[in-house]
Amino acid sequence: MIENVRPSVDGGLFPIKRVVGDRIHVEADAFADGHDVVEARLLHRHADEASWAEVEMAGPDNDRWWADVTVDRLGRHQYTVVAWTDHFGSWHRDLRKRIDAGQDVAVDLLIGADLVDAAASRASAASRASAASRAAPAVDDAGRLAAWASALRGPGAAGTARDVALDETLVQIARRHPDRSHATTFEPVLEVVVDPERATFSAWYELFPRSASPDPARHGTFADVSARLDYVAGMGFDVLYLPPIHPIGRTFRKGPNNAETAVPGDAGVPWAIGAAEGGHTATHPELGTMADFRALVAAANARGLEVALDIAFQASPDHPWVRDHPGWFRARPDGTIQYAENPPKKYQDIYPFDFESADWRGLWTALRDVFRHWIGEGVTIFRVDNPHTKAFPFWEWCIGSIKRDHPEALFLAEAFTRPKVMYRLAKLGFSQSYTYFTWRNNARDMAEYVTELTTTNVREFFRPNLWPNTPDILHADLQQGGRPMFEARFVLAATLSSSYGIYGPAFELGVNTPREPGTEEYVDSEKYEQRTWDLEDPTSLRTLITTVNAARRAHPALQRTDGVRFHRIDNERLLAYSRHRGSDWVLVVVSFDAHERQGGTLHLDLDAFGPHDDGSLEGVDLLGGEWEILQAEEYVEIDPARSMAMLIVPAADAAPGRQGASGGPEGDRDPVS
16 A cells, blocks of 8 residues: 655646756555555656666665755656565564564465575576676675575575574565565656755746836937846846847837827837737847847846746737737627727726637647747747636646647746635746735735745645836835835845845836835836836945845755744844754844834744854854844844845854945935935
C-alpha cells in the first residue's frame, strides 16, 4: 500500500514547481499486511527519458518513508514511489530472532537457501542484460549468492547459521536483487516543472518606453530605453518589464486621465492593441523597428537584464484581426462587436476575444503563436494581462505547448482576483503571480498571508511576486503615508518574497497623487499619456533600492520565498521576521506607521539563527548603518524620520562603516520637498 505521497498538487492532477538545482524531498506512506519487511524506492526521470533512476528511501518511521532528489535540467520531470514486500529481508530478520531464542532453524535455513537462489537467478539475469547493453561489467553477485545458498543447504549448515544471520554482506547483495514481481507503483505518476532560477528569484522594474524620452515633446523610443538600462541595472534589477509595445488603436482612443474622447496628439492606452501598422507581433512605429527592439534586448542582456513583455490578449477596433477574423470576437444582437466592460466601467477602445467562438482552434493557435514570435525575438519572460478573464483550458494548452519547446519561458499572471482562481492559474502553468500583498496593510494580516503562501501546500505551485505599486494601483497607504510608506512597502516586498517588482520611475520618485479621492488611479497616469521623469530628483529612493537589491544578491536567505519565520514583537504596528537558507540569515523589522515612532521588545529564538556566542548574535543594519548585538529579548525602535525598517545581516557579511541606505551619516533621511 502506498499512500499520502508528498509533495503533490491535487493528487497529481497538476505538477509541482522547482528551479534548476533544487532538491525535492519526497515522502510517502508504504506498508503491507502482516509483519513482512517492506522496501521502498523513489523513481525519477526527465520526461524525455525512457528509464527510471532509483533512490533508496529511508525509513520507515511509523510506515513513513522519505528520499531526496536534485533536479538539474529544465523541463518536466516525473517521480513516483515503488514498494514491495521483501521476503528475503523478512526471513533474515526472523532468523536472527530464532537464533537468539535458541530455536531449531534447520528448516528456516532451507527456506533461506531457496530465497538466496532466487536472488542469484535475478543477479544472473541482470548481468546478462548489462553485457547485452555493453554496460560496465557487474560484480559477480550471482556467484556469491549461489555459494551462500549452497552453504545454507550443506552438511553442518546449522552450525554456520549464526554467521549467515550476522553477515551484512549477504544482506546487501541480496537487497541489490529483490523480488519485485509483486511490487506496487504509486499512480498517477507525479510531475515537476523545472524552471530557470529567474522563476523564483527576480527583481522586476516596469517602465513605459514612450516616457523614456528626456524631451517632453518627443515620443520615447527603444533607443531611449537602451539609454535607461544602466540606471535600471545599477539599482540591481534583473528584469525590465515593458507594457505593450504594439501599435495603439485610434478608434475610441482614450485621452489623459481616461477621458472618453481624445484629441490629435493624445498617445492612447498601450493595452488597446492594434492599428493599421499591425497587431500583437508588430511594434509601435514611434518606438522603433523590430531591429531596434532586438538591439534593446541585446543591450539589456549585456547588463544582466532580461526584457519581459506584457502580453494582453485583447484588440482595439483597428486591429487587423477584427477585419480578417471577425468570428474571433463576440457580436451583439445589433451586429456590433461587444467591447470590454466591467460595469459600470466601459472600455470602448478594447474588444475581448471570444475563446468559445466557432473558430476557437484558429484563435487559440494565433494567440499561442504571439508568444512564439517574441521568443524568436529574444524574449522569454512574459507578464500576462488579466489571464483570469480568458479560458482556463487555453492557458493549460498554450503554456504547456510553449514550455515543451522552450522550457526557459516564464509567465507572470496579472490576476488580481479570487484566491482559488489565482491558484488555479498557477496550477495550469503560470510561473509567478501577482498577489494580495498591496492590500495587506497591518502586521497581523501580512504575517497571516505570507504564512499561507510559504507553509501550506500552496508553496508547491504558487510563486508570489510582490508589487507595492502598479500603473493601475496606487494604494491609499502610499497616498497618505508619503515617502516613509514607500520605504516600508518596498522593504516588505523585496524581503518577504524572493520575487518582487515596482512600477517606476513613479515608485522611486514617490508619486502618490490620486486622480480623485477614493480611487487607486494616478492623476496624469502614464497609461493615458507620455510623462517625463527627473531621475536625479534628490528625494528618490534609488539608494535604498540599490542597497536592498545588493543584499538580496548577497544573501541566499533572500533568494527563496520559503524559510521565513515571524517573531513576536510587543507592538502591533511592527512586523519582525527572519529569512533562513542553510547557514545564512537575514532579520527584518518594518513599521506600518509612517507618522509616529514605534518601539517594542523583539523576542528571538536565537537557535534558529545557528551557532551563537554568549546567547547573542552580532549583526549590521544595512539601512541604518548600525552594528547590532541581538539578545533573545531585544528592544527595537523604528523612527519614520530616519528609516521605516531595519535590515540586519550577520556582522561577518557586512562591510565596515556606518553609512545608511539614504546616503547620509547614521542613515539620516535626505531632504523631502
